[in-house]
Amino acid sequence: MNIDRRGLLAAAGLAAPSLALAQGAWQPTRPIRMIVPFAPGGSTDVGGRLIAERMGETLGQSVVVENRTGAGGAVGVEAAARSAPDGYTILVATNGAFTLAPHLGLMRSVDVRRELSMVSLIFTSDVIVVVNPRLGVNSIGEFLTLARAQPGRLSFATSGVGSGTHIFTELFMAVAGIQMVHVPYRGSGQAMADLVNGTVQVMLDQPASSIAQVRQGAIKALATSGMQRLPLLPELPTFTEAGLGEATSQSWGSIAVPAGTPPAAIERLGVAVREAVSHPPVVARMAAAGLDAAGNTPAEMEQVIARDYERWGKLIRERNIRVD
Structure with missing residues (x-):
């Protein structure tokens, strides 16, 4: 699956003017925890931290990054899935967790498609x-x-x-x-x-x-x-x-929340994310790290996951890839 970075950036830019409109629906009153399921310094961590900084500015509450590492990302993903679905815990999710791990018998403790809900894409990365x-x-x-x-x-x-x-x-x-x-x-x-x-x-x-x-x-x-x-x-x-x-292929990172998070909170967080990925300083800093800032809607993100899931599942079966 490949994502048109220019189209997504243009779409993300449309979200910025609507930021004020979403404030009446749900507004955080305390800091938000962002779980990054990998160690500091990698693409997932870099992208998450850049988004967290800008989200904090637009939401009026700090977005605090918490690196929860282990088991190839499963520890952090499970921690997010088991958190209260109240909008105050968000996860930097990756294509590995949603489109690779299910085919390989990984992350058995979490059904990511059922226990986590999408908010928005935040970046794509070539290899x-x-x-x-x-x-x-x-x-x-x-x-x-x-x-x-x-x-x-x-x-x-x-x-x-x-x-x-x-x-x-x-x-x-x-x-x-x-x-x-x-x-x-x-x-x-x-x-x-x-x-x-x-x-x-x-x-x-x-x-x-x-x-x-x-x-x-x-x-x-x-x-x-x-x-x-x-x-x-x-x-x-x-x-x-x-x-x-x-x-041709890309990896990606997105923001997800525990299933059951109120739609108003998902909408507000999504607007903040899409504003962040259209913010010129964030775009520039991501580009310097080899990432393409990009945003979309929850429905569009689900479509990306569905297509990648089928593509990588087919490859894993054809190449007989197994995790012992």
Whole structure:
């Protein structure tokens, strides 16, 4: 599933003038807790914190970020789902929790589609193909030639079996007609470290966690998965330009609340989120982190989830991906 970032930003901008209209329906009277189910510094955390800051300004109450890590995000997701449905707990939800985990038997303690309700998209993020420079390739074409000539020789790092980086790489391999050895890690930090030192040769990673190493020359970027070229690395071809259009994909983050949250609270929070993602300073800071600020309605977000759920479920079955 790919999302038209320009269209969503334009739609998000329409929400800003209506902010005052929503204030009479529901107005928070105490701080709001934002649960981020991953450690500080990653894309989900960065995007959430930027939104939280602006939401606090427009809602007149602080939005306090709480990192609840563990079990690949399941700890934080469960904490949000079990919270009171009163508008004072929000979750930064990801495509992994809603469209990957259910197919892999993960997050068994939470039925995310039933126990959480969508508020709005907050960002999308492409992934980029990055390699160790010692591999000796200077373009995606050279990389594909090497990988096709030596199936099973190259190894790719991910942040864990069933993670977004794993599933995106499986799609990339299927479309490209290549086979590499999977080396899963417990998180992206050690995966990136081993890519830099050459223990593994390839990784499909989000720009937020790899752009610094690319700019330092520690790793080499070859291509990006989005529909348009990545503004941070405009020299990189897209998968479509590289002849891999069917591998085009994005990760995303959204705001969700416990099921049963009053519709008036969801509406008010949604207006605040969509105003935040159209706020120029937020857009600029997200872009600097490799994220595309974007907003939509709960119904539109459900459509995104439904399409991604089908797409990734099909891939997981075809590639026989399992989490032991």
